[in-house]
Amino acid sequence: GENVEQHPSTLSVQEGDSAVIKCTYSDSASNYFPWYKQELGKGPQLIIDIRSNVGEKKDQRIAVTLNKTAKHFSLHITETQPEDSAVYFCAASSWGSARQLTFGSGTQLTVLP
């Protein structure tokens, strides 16, 4: 089955700096890669996703890049703000099916004022 590795497990950045979280996956059949953000006391919420036919996708201060050859994808957050502090999870699935999603172990991002 699929295995998703996520690094780092914790990340602290100064407000205004950029943050990068990286994930690798094992199943070359995976073609859908979402990122979820989980704030304290809440469930995870989808913030951005990418399909394998696209190398990069941006949404305001958030971007995701995908390297299918190397089987890794990354989340980039620019101009970080305190409200970006949360746990971020990457995931991968084949055929884009939610029930086949395999999650990474999460990254605790702390944005220091």
Next chain:
Amino acid sequence: ETGVTQTPRHLVMGMTNKKSLKCEQHLGHNAMYWYKQSAKKPLELMFVYNFKEQTENNSVPSRFSPECPNSSHLFLHLHTLQPEDSALYLCASSPNGGTGATNEKLFFGSGTQLSVL
């Protein structure tokens, strides 16, 4: 507010108790899920229901018993749990959890924090 409501938010139970977790979604979705979230571990999929039919059971111990009376409601019945079952239990829904679904987005509730003493 994601449209998925879970109750209770917190639950403490002894190993001999029987309790139930409830989930309700107001999004008109056809698929509902139970996930287990333990500290510093990936989310673990437990059960999937699609159009009220169970389509996935990831080798979950029988002390966890799901029930899905309709596409909007999902329960997780708990009995004779172990301390290692203490975790955050998340309910989620998606428009269509069937094999033909693509780019399925999960909508999570806020979870039930379960402590087994």
